[in-house]
Amino acid sequence: MKSDSFKVAAAAAVAAILVTVWYFRDVEPAPWSDEEIVLLQSLWIENLPDVPADPTNAVADDPQAAAFGQRLFLDARLSANGAVSCATCHQPARHFTDGLPKGTAIGTSKRNTPSIVGAAYSPWLYWDGRRDSQWAQALSPLEDPEEHGTDRRHVLDVIAADGDYRAAYEALFGPLPDLSVADEVTIDTAFANVGKAIAAFERTVLPTASRFDRYVAAVVTRDRESQRTLFSDDEVRGLRLFIGEANCMQCHNGPLLTNNEFHNTGVLSAVGEIPDKGRATGIVEVMQDPFNCQGSYSDDADHVCPELEFARSGPELIGAVRTPSLRNLEGTEPFMHKGQIATLAAVLEHYNEAPDAMIGHNEAEPLGLDGSELRQLEAFLGTLTAPYTGLGTRPGAT
């Protein structure tokens, strides 16, 4: 009798193990539904529209201006110590970021260096949106004591003294003013032109097709074989979470995986600093910027500035910062506006918990995902990397 009950127990145990193994077996992810395919296509680089026009910059799409701007972008003479260029922090090899918590130039800048890949699509620049065009943004680091640490007169001196630069400038904008007699408005106009040339280059820095985009192409053509080659099961599961349960697409939507808007997601303050007020101060600053769309240095004579005109301000923007693109995260850690979070895994954990914000209100809700789901999301985010194909080309044009 005793050995019988032992056998029954043993059989039950074996059955339990088999059921468990069956339950957790590696099931291939389900095929995409039509609704899911619509969402996948909304993230597809093929659906990225042309770079929006910038009427405030007359040379925005001038190839000569872009070539001049590219040289300025890489030129360390435009700094107080002759060692800092735009590319010091916006390193082309690192997707135009620097892999540091905060930008390090003459000193340490206030926030994490944002990528400029696809920045031409954003109505606002900087984490707090304190500039409203790429050219107005490009001027600001030149005169920031912690960044290039120089001033507009020095920048114009460098251009005046370099034969090539002078020729390039004058071909685009007319004679370079004589700084010894020029008034402030003339100098500011010439300085704004420098920003417009740099912006013309930056507008050519665009994302290219990543493995994810090739995968979506395979989904659209129902090419199951290519889908299996391109994406692992974990990446597929991560993508399904991304467009569904993990709510990522509330902010990381569209082919750039950003809505370029401002959100408070309750990230802790950086070491030794008070919490960042973000957009609440950025909106005040952009309204006062003399180089903004409504200012006299804009090339749009009509001053049509819907972004400034309809911009929102108020307490709900406290602690809100601009959603970054999720393309090309690889090698750009640490993340968030002050580089507070060291790894992508930790960022995902943060969103999974969605703790109360130190200031303002965290818009995110706790997700309740488990560890393996977070790893799947992380795996998916790794598929969004595509190398920048080199300076001076229009990578998006292919």
Added chain:
Amino acid sequence: MFRLATSCCLLFILATLLMTDSSARAHGGVVEEDDLCVIKVNFLRAHFKIYQPRVSGHEQFCEDLPVASESVFVMEYQHDSLSIMPIDFRIIRDVTGKGRFARMEDVIEIPDLDDATVFYQPAMLEPDVYTVVHEFAEEGDFIGIVSATHPDSNKVYAAVFPFEVGFTGWGYWPFIICLLVLIQVQYLVMSGRIRRWLTPAAAVASCLLLLPLSASADGLVVTYSTPDGPVEINRMHSWVLHVESTSGEPVTGAAIEVEGGMPAHDHGLPTRPRVTREIGGGDYQLDGVRFHMGGYWEMHVTITTDAGTETVVIPLQL
């Protein structure tokens, strides 16, 4: 055993509540109200919380702090007038000898305030929320002093709050254990693990309008059209609002204001759209509309005419 522990906890919580009776510090200070910590600077009030982000992450403290560490003090104003008052913030070692019973009167009597000061943030104007950060070098008893100066009358409003850095003794342990249990329970509820299994997966939204293009209140019907094509997210566009009475009469000459937002996310539109012109025949041009995420949105159209004011809610599924 469990019941005994629960009873102990309840007794302890009751005792704690009695000890922190708000009337004890009516002249200005930090009190707990409805689970919120409030600082009263005379009649001006602000939510008050302290973080130790390096050691306690997002945990909030009301007064006492567990260890000497980087501490971020946050005051979120409940009173708009604090936004226009320069506020200064001082932390001194408790040299009054009165510990948690120290009041403004005791602070005024301190002969050399600067000598006792461990942190001072000179007066600054900070709209909506005021924050300072201080790294405590040592544990002990401290007093925080917040003063706000009215820009017109130059009247100074002040609050004094004594607090301790580094808990002493073990008297807090039963409370902490109860708290940990509560936090754990709250975590299980808040993490969504339970809810996740209870609620069906949300329907996948597409960028198509699924709801009718009109809405009505008591006496008015508002319809809208989008001359720039269907509504897409992340693109600024215009609407044409058509307002008519329930009997079909177009409403002209109305003043129209539009607010919008996502009720589920507790946030508004990313822009502030405005009616820029009246087209005629009950049509009004609404410019500056942009939605920045898919999901359920509401547009609240407030129409003011000679007959009065009405608000019509237009639902949108994006």
